[in-house]
Amino acid sequence: MTPIEKIGPKRLVVGAHYGTFGFIVQRVTAIIMAVYTLVLLAGILTMSGFTYQGWKSLFTFTVLMMPVGQILATLAMISLAWHAWIGIRDIWMDYVKPVGVRLFLMVLTILWLVGSVVYFIHILWRA
Amino acid sequence: MSDSATKPRPQFRNISPIDLMNYRLPVAGKVSILHRVSGALLFLCLPFLIAMFAMSFVSEAGFTSMSAVLGHPVVKLILLVLIWGYLHHFCAGIRYLVLDLHIGMDKESAAKSASMVLGVSLALTAVFGLKLFGVW
Numbered sequence: 001m002t003p004i005e006k007i008g009p010k011r012l013v014v015g016a017h018y019g020t021f022g023f024i025v026q027r028v029t030a031i032i033m034a035v036y037t038l039v040l041l042a043g044i045l046t047m048s049g050f051t052y053q054g055w056k057s058l059f060t061f062t063v064l065m066m067p068v069g070q071i072l073a074t075l076a077m078i079s080l081a082w083h084a085w086i087g088i089r090d091i092w093m094d095y096v097k098p099v100g101v102r103l104f105l106m107v108l109t110i111l112w113l114v115g116s117v118v119y120f121i122h123i124l125w126r127a
Numbered sequence: 128m129s130d131s132a133t134k135p136r137p138q139f140r141n142i143s144p145i146d147l148m149n150y151r152l153p154v155a156g157k158v159s160i161l162h163r164v165s166g167a168l169l170f171l172c173l174p175f176l177i178a179m180f181a182m183s184f185v186s187e188a189g190f191t192s193m194s195a196v197l198g199h200p201v202v203k204l205i206l207l208v209l210i211w212g213y214l215h216h217f218c219a220g221i222r223y224l225v226l227d228l229h230i231g232m233d234k235e236s237a238a239k240s241a242s243m244v245l246g247v248s249l250a251l252t253a254v255f256g257l258k259l260f261g262v263w
Contacts, residue, residue: 027227030220037217052190055183084173087166109170116173123181 026086029079036076059124070124077120081113155241162219165212172209203259210255215248 040058047054061069088109096102139150152160183193196202222244225231231240 027224030224034217034221052183052187055190059184080173084166084170087163088170091163091167112170112174116177119174120177120180123177123184126185 022086026083029083032079033076033083036072036079039072073124074121077117077124081117085109085113153238153241154245155237158219158222158241158244161215161245162223165216165219168212169209169216176209200260207252207256207259210259211248211252214251214255215244218244218248218251 043058044050047058057069059069059073060067089106092102092105092109096105139146142150179193179196182189182196184190197206222240225240226237231237
């Protein structure tokens with residue numbers, strides 16, 4: 001047990017900095033999504049007419065036989081889910097005080113997001 | 128004697144929904160709560176947006192029927208709300224990234240950048256809306 005005199009203005013600094021990690025993840029994933037949004041937008045604007053082939057190739061283009069389009073979309077989707085997890089978790093922590101309800105909502109959030117990622121990857125990599 | 132000494136400023140503590148009606152949120156506060164609301168909205172719509180993407184992506188026939196679905200005015204309106212949500216979340220997010228770098232932290236600049244976020248995201252929504260409804 002921590003001695004009581006160690007708590008206060010000169011207390012031992014403890015904790016694993018989970019909050020800092022979440023803070024940084026939220027910002028890094030935001031930048032990844034913002035850049036990907038601009039890349040997609042540039043792709044759409046430079047497309048010659050909005051066709052199925054053009055739309056599909058935005059997400060399936062390859063560079064030197066590598067599926068870069070699919071990899072970028074997958075990375076953006078994982079970023080989105082991780083970013084949304086932190087944001088929605090913060091909403092539950094701010095407004096939902098009963099621990100049981102909060103835990104239930106957090107589990108539901110994870111299922112919702114992981115389900116979305118799996119669904120997206122399944123569709124994307126079928127092509 | 129100053130005005131505040133004779134008439135104390137109203138205090139808002141443990142705000143109830145009734146107090147919220149009279150509480151004038153500063154513009155940065157409006158951007159903040161809308162950032163949260165738009166994020167929650169996009170989170171809730173995520174699987175449905177992926178389903179729309181799936182339909183348009185998997186086959187040419189699906190792409191054509193998705194275009195038909197998007198032709199419906201009600202679908203367009205729902206999509207426009209989501210476009211606003213994305214744009215607001217995007218613009219407000221960039222403002223927060225700049226604030227993280229300790230740029231524009233003083234009260235005046237923060238209020239100004241918050242108004243800009245509201246204005247720019249609404250203007251961009253209008254541009255997408257005009258495109259979506261085929262006006263331009």
